[in-house]
Amino acid sequence: MGIDGEEALLQRKQSTYLSLDETFEIRKETYRGQQYSQIYFARLHLMRTLLYSLVPNWKPSLPVCTVLELEGGKECIIVGTLYKHMKLKPSILDEYSKERSATPLVKPHNFMHPDDHLVLEDESGRVKLSGTMLLPSAYVTGLVVALHGKETGAGDFLVLEILEAGLAPQIELPLKSREDKYVVLVSGLSIGSSTSNPLQFQLLVDHITGHLGDEKQQDIAAQIVHVVIAGNSVEIPHGLLNNLASKDQSSHSDPIQELDILLTQIAAGVPLDIMPGVNDPANFSLPQQALNRCLFPGSAAYNTFRSCTNPHCFELDNIRFLGTSGQNIDDLQKYSEAKDQLEFMERTLKWRHLAPTAPNTLGCYPFTDRDPFMIESCPHVYFAGNMDKYDTHLLKGSEGQLVRLVSIPKFSKTGIAVVVNLRNLECHTLSFGTQFSS
Amino acid sequence: MATRSSSKSIEGFYKQKKNTTTTKKTSKRKSPKHAATVGSDVTQPTALISHGSLDLKDDYDKNEEVLRQFDMNMAYGPCLGMTRLARWERATRLGLNPPKEIEGLLKGGEVQAECLWQDRV
Numbered sequence: 001m002g003i004d005g006e007e008a009l010l011q012r013k014q015s016t017y018l019s020l021d022e023t024f025e026i027r028k029e030t031y032r033g034q035q036y037s038q039i040y041f042a043r044l045h046l047m048r049t050l051l052y053s054l055v056p057n058w059k060p061s062l063p064v065c066t067v068l069e070l071e072g073g074k075e076c077i078i079v080g081t082l083y084k085h086m087k088l089k090p091s092i093l094d095e096y097s098k099e100r101s102a103t104p105l106v107k108p109h110n111f112m113h114p115d116d117h118l119v120l121e122d123e124s125g126r127v128k129l130s131g132t133m134l135l136p137s138a139y140v141t142g143l144v145v146a147l148h149g150k151e152t153g154a155g156d157f158l159v160l161e162i163l164e165a166g167l168a169p170q171i172e173l174p175l176k177s178r179e180d181k182y183v184v185l186v187s188g189l190s191i192g193s194s195t196s197n198p199l200q201f202q203l204l205v206d207h208i209t210g211h212l213g214d215e216k217q218q219d220i221a222a223q224i225v226h227v228v229i230a231g232n233s234v235e236i237p238h239g240l241l242n243n244l245a246s247k248d249q250s251s252h253s254d255p256i257q258e259l260d261i262l263l264t265q266i267a268a269g270v271p272l273d274i275m276p277g278v279n280d281p282a283n284f285s286l287p288q289q290a291l292n293r294c295l296f297p298g299s300a301a302y303n304t305f306r307s308c309t310n311p312h313c314f315e316l317d318n319i320r321f322l323g324t325s326g327q328n329i330d331d332l333q334k335y336s337e338a339k340d341q342l343e344f345m346e347r348t349l350k351w352r353h354l355a356p357t358a359p360n361t362l363g364c365y366p367f368t369d370r371d372p373f374m375i376e377s378c379p380h381v382y383f384a385g386n387m388d389k390y391d392t393h394l395l396k397g398s399e400g401q402l403v404r405l406v407s408i409p410k411f412s413k414t415g416i417a418v419v420v421n422l423r424n425l426e427c428h429t430l431s432f433g434t435q436f437s438s
Numbered sequence: 439m440a441t442r443s444s445s446k447s448i449e450g451f452y453k454q455k456k457n458t459t460t461t462k463k464t465s466k467r468k469s470p471k472h473a474a475t476v477g478s479d480v481t482q483p484t485a486l487i488s489h490g491s492l493d494l495k496d497d498y499d500k501n502e503e504v505l506r507q508f509d510m511n512m513a514y515g516p517c518l519g520m521t522r523l524a525r526w527e528r529a530t531r532l533g534l535n536p537p538k539e540i541e542g543l544l545k546g547g548e549v550q551a552e553c554l555w556q557d558r559v
Contacts, residue, residue, distance in 0.1 A: 034519025041515035045532050123512045368520055369528040 010210070010218055013181050015225040015317040015422070017271060023372045024287035024309040026365050036359045038368040040081060040142075044122065046374060047144035047352070048079045050165055055079075058163050059148055068124035070151045078157070079146045080122035082139055086335065087113040089361075110334055112137060120147060120157065130156040138347075140335050142356035165352040167397035170378035174318050178423050183226045183316065184208060184430070186417040187277070187325065187385030188410030191262075192255025193235035196412035203432040204417055205262055209269045225422070226316055227270050230385025230408055231277020231325025233259050256281070256295050264298035267305040275310045277325035277386060285363030286327065286355060287311060287372060311354055311373070319422055322375070323383035323406075328355035330386075331362040342391045345384055345405050349375065349395065381420055383408055390416050392427040501543050502550065508540050509554045517553040525553070 055064060055077055064077045088111040116136040118129040130152065146163040186204065190196045206212045210221040234255040266272050276282030276291050283289055290307040293300040300307075308314075311324040332344045335357060348354055354373040358364035378401045387407040395403040404425040409416050417430045509517040514529040514536060523544045529536040543549055 032519055032521070035516070037516040038519060042528075042532075045515070045534075049533070123515075366519075368524070369531065 010215075010222045012210075012222045012269065013179070013225050015181055016315075017226070018315040019306070019308070020313040020315065020320075021290075021309045023370075024311060024313075026287065026289065029365065029367065031366070034366050034368050036364075036366050039359060039364070039366055039371055041123075042367065042369055043142075043353075043371040043374070044081050044144055046371065047165060048122075050352075051079050051144065051146045051163065054163060054165070055146055058146075059161075062148060066124045067120065067122050067127050070127065070157065072151045072153065075148070075150045075160070077146055077148050078120060078122070078127075080120040080126075080144065082141060082143045082145060083119045083121055083126070084116055084136055084139060084141045084335070085119060086111055086116045089335070110337065112335070112337060120145075127151070127157045128155070129159050130154075131159040134159045134162060137337050140332060140357050141360045142358065143351050143353065145351075164350050167349055167395075167399070167401045167403070168352050168375050168378040169399065170380070170397070170401040170403075171318070171320065173380060173402065173425075178317075180223050181225045181317070181422040182220075182223050183228065183321075183381075183420045183422060184224055184417055185228050185230060185323075185383055185385075185406060185408050185420065186411050187230035187232060187408045188412055189229065189233045189259070190235040190279070190410070190412035191233060191259045192237065193412060194237075196235070197415075197434055198258070199434045200415050200432045201262060201411065203434075204411075204430065205265050207430065207432075208266060224270060224419075227266055227272045228312070228321075228323070228383075229263075229272070229274045230312075230323055230383060231275050231310060232279045232386050232410070233274065233277070234281070235279050236281075260296045260298045263296060263305065264302070267299040267302040269304075271304040271306070272299070273306045273308045273312065273314070275308050275312050275323075275325050275385070277310065278327055282310075285365050286358055287365065288325075313379070317422055319381065319425075320377065320379040321381045321383070322354075322379035323381075323385065324354060326384050326386035327362060328357070328373075329384045331355070331357045335361060340391060341384070341387050341407050342393050342405055345382060345407065346393070346395055349378065349382060349403060349405075378403060380404065380425060381406065383418075386410050389414070390418060390429055392418075394425065501547060505540065505543060505549055506554050508536070518555055518559065520553070521551050522553055523551065 052064065059077060062075060062077050064079070067078055067080060070076070070078065090111070118134055118136050118139060119126050120129055129147070131149065147157065147159050148161040148163070149157050149159040152158050189201055191201070203212070207221060208224055208227060210218045236252060236255055263272060263274065274291060276288040280291060281295065282291055288310040290309050293307055296305065296307070299305040311322065313320070313322045315321070328348065329341055329344045333341065338344050338347065348356070352375045354375060355362055355364070358373060359366070378397065380402065381404045383406040385408045387409055389407070390409045391407040393405045395405055397403070402425065404420060404427060406418055406420065406427060408418050411417060415432045418427060419430055420427050505522060508514070509522065514525060514534055517525060520528070526536050526540055526544060544551070
């Protein structure tokens, strides 16, 4: 094609963005020496109120009582927080009983054991749960559920049926008379680690900004309205952190500077959200606060650049997105089992709680009057970053809810980014490789 | 006032006093403190004095008693780590309907803002 002044410039599509992260911010919280009992109380109270409203539809004829009011042999319903007693769960006291060795006493793997058992607890007391209905392998500490059963002679509670909160009510999807608009979800860039390939991420950036491909490709790229980076964007080698006074201190910030250069290229063209992950320079306990804008001098100059909390909740054209950088799913994987990571994600939605293991095994801020991880309104797209592989599923709820579950793989390992179409919630991948397979 | 010291049984440190002036019960609250002072007649070891004043029963009035009952009520959740007013407000927000007089006491009078166990555990 010659120089043709009539060629129209491709315009990128736009969408309205609404951030709902206020509940995850801890700027206004003050620490007054409170312990985690406060957040457990808030969680129990809010979930119990919810479950009490669901119980009449589930078992209308049975009485509801507290743990202390249980009478032997009488069938009833109790509501409380589950506690899973795990034999292999690492205990801080083991450090004092075992000999100190160079290797860490805890290795991240699954801590399940056939002898694990569940206990239900509310303010009045706790009771051990027995029976074959409730498999300890599928549940974790911190869930609030309603149980139908009866107390046995041994003092246990024999569980006959369990009621979970189920999917939250969902705001209906806007009508489908719209055009294709794509959202790119990527995570685990791990810039600065030995496994990340800078060319792969550069290819992704070039594709999103429309520098790759012919007109058709650029047309597709022009339909990308938003990019979300779900955690673990940098990886600062651990050896460097041990020697902070060394002369090459500037090399500590190299990964972040490299990330900033690449993010500037994206932010110049598309709205971008970046979430912190486990390896990022943010606080450790959930909800992780937004990465400081000083880390991104180049990209922060653009108003399309947003540094967000983890978990992150936002609405694009009234379609609600909710997701985390993966710590909640990883923690569930250590203390329970499911056929794949997507099933853990589905369970968290059904339990109406993003991170039930917080604060038991997952670091969490000690809130006093609320539990921000409770899912009030069911999202339309639910994602988790830094998963082992790409997977997706369209979950249908009992009241017509429709959720697109997306498990975003680590980009540094797989070279795969996920694209969600806002028109019909369909999902596909963008995969970048730098080697020709033979 | 009869003190029985040098006795190894519970009477050795559980000082019993006849209530001649008030009808308040002293038994339940006194014993934990006295467990550390077997045989001595110090009523309040200095380490356990909170808020700069001796915590004898005649030092708190019925307002404080009402507030202590509010602290101990399990329906409103744990009391440690929150001011009483914050806990009352949380209870209201969660729909638990705590008695309004507590709010009046906390906002008006000169009562202790922190819960019963503050600085003691």
